[in-house]
Amino acid sequence: MDFELSEEHKIFQRTAAQFAQKEIAPLGEEYDEKEEYPRWIFPRSGELGFLGIPYPEQYGGTGPDTIALSLFAEETTKADAGIAMGLVVQNTVGTSPIYNFGSEELKQRYLVPAIRGEAIGAFALTEPNVGSDVSAVEMSAREEGESYILNGAKTFVSSGMMADYAIVAARTEKGKGHEGITIFLVEPQSSGFTRKGLKKLGIRAQDIAEFTFEDCHVPKENVLGEVGKGFYHLMSTVQKTRIVVGASSVGLARAAFETALRYAKERRQFGQPIGKFQGIQFKLADMATEIELASLAVYKAAWRNDKGEQCIKEASMAKLYASEMVNRVAYQALQIHGGYGYMREYPLERYYRDARIMEIFEGTSEIQRLIISRQLGL
Numbered sequence: 001m002d003f004e005l006s007e008e009h010k011i012f013q014r015t016a017a018q019f020a021q022k023e024i025a026p027l028g029e030e031y032d033e034k035e036e037y038p039r040w041i042f043p044r045s046g047e048l049g050f051l052g053i054p055y056p057e058q059y060g061g062t063g064p065d066t067i068a069l070s071l072f073a074e075e076t077t078k079a080d081a082g083i084a085m086g087l088v089v090q091n092t093v094g095t096s097p098i099y100n101f102g103s104e105e106l107k108q109r110y111l112v113p114a115i116r117g118e119a120i121g122a123f124a125l126t127e128p129n130v131g132s133d134v135s136a137v138e139m140s141a142r143e144e145g146e147s148y149i150l151n152g153a154k155t156f157v158s159s160g161m162m163a164d165y166a167i168v169a170a171r172t173e174k175g176k177g178h179e180g181i182t183i184f185l186v187e188p189q190s191s192g193f194t195r196k197g198l199k200k201l202g203i204r205a206q207d208i209a210e211f212t213f214e215d216c217h218v219p220k221e222n223v224l225g226e227v228g229k230g231f232y233h234l235m236s237t238v239q240k241t242r243i244v245v246g247a248s249s250v251g252l253a254r255a256a257f258e259t260a261l262r263y264a265k266e267r268r269q270f271g272q273p274i275g276k277f278q279g280i281q282f283k284l285a286d287m288a289t290e291i292e293l294a295s296l297a298v299y300k301a302a303w304r305n306d307k308g309e310q311c312i313k314e315a316s317m318a319k320l321y322a323s324e325m326v327n328r329v330a331y332q333a334l335q336i337h338g339g340y341g342y343m344r345e346y347p348l349e350r351y352y353r354d355a356r357i358m359e360i361f362e363g364t365s366e367i368q369r370l371i372i373s374r375q376l377g378l
């Protein structure tokens, strides 16, 4: 494959990079420290067309375009992973079930304002007892008249505290495994709905919440897709999200690498810049090589996704390799900074903390290896 970004994609990448470096990067340290999200970044991103990259113009979008979405994730995560993650969720799982499975009315009511950045979406699948095995959803949804009554708990919901709506998976039929799961759109004002914020290691600007549902009434018109087919609906969109997490990993790795490269040229020990030592040069050479390989895997998977081709294996490989790569790169970038890397006055400790999540959400590294193994016929 002869791969090069198109002229349009190169222009888009430059525009996204300018926005990210000018408007996101200066906020990173402060909002990580405050563990707070700069909410106005949503309407600002919406105004610039950055929240509708996977969606057509009829809803206010600019896509669909997985390569552009990957470039956006890469450039914003390079600027700050915590802030970027809010925008990435909004461009993927926070809206895609509405676009893919929602009625026209739900699209107008939730998707259109989400693309403008006026409504923030969250996606709640994980439960206290349900993580990697998503078919084990325990939360129940009981039909009653014109509503469903939801009972149960969700956890680790990205953007969960600030969300204006949440996309929630619940079980409409007991004992059916993959069958019997349905997707609902829930508003936080609904009776019986409460939420609580959680604290985490990295991507601290982005909020994360635990949801509790106690006889929470959701109108039937808020069902997304077919009743009982929620598992299959959700699984049909994961490949795109995995590619995007791969892209975010590449962006964060680039930030760590570029900081380390600069430092290696400036910091002097034993009478010369540390970048003159082969031990440091080889670290940087390996980091640059790995970033290049990961980015190619991400772009190739995105390119195939845009052609409408199945790319389950390529998406998992890109996510697996890029997410493990960013952890190696962040580790070495901090090492190159010595003691200064460990201090909060440099961004290395933040990159190091932020990198860790890439191997966990959207399917852990172990789950990606399982998927790849299955694709190999094992």
Ligand SMILES: Cc1cc2nc3c(=O)[nH]c(=O)nc-3n(C[C@H](O)[C@H](O)[C@H](O)COP(=O)(O)OP(=O)(O)OC[C@H]3O[C@@H](n4cnc5c(N)ncnc54)[C@H](O)[C@@H]3O)c2cc1C
Pocket (backbone or CB within 6 Å): 123, 124, 125, 126, 130, 131, 132, 133, 155, 156, 157, 158, 159, 200, 208, 357, 360, 361, 362, 363, 364, 365, 366, 367, 370
């Ligand atoms: C910051 C953050 C944001 C998140 N955002 C969201 C969100 O917005 N919405 C949402 O629904 N969820 C979200 N999640 C949840 C995330 O997707 C899950 O944490 C992840 O899928 C793993 O589930 P778990 O934590 O329950 O781990 P478990 O599934 O309990 O896994 C524990 C360990 O066992 C391993 N393991 C499990 N099964 C196997 C197997 N078959 N073979 C080998 N190893 C296995 C795992 O890889 C892991 O190492 C988020 C999580 C975090 C930390």
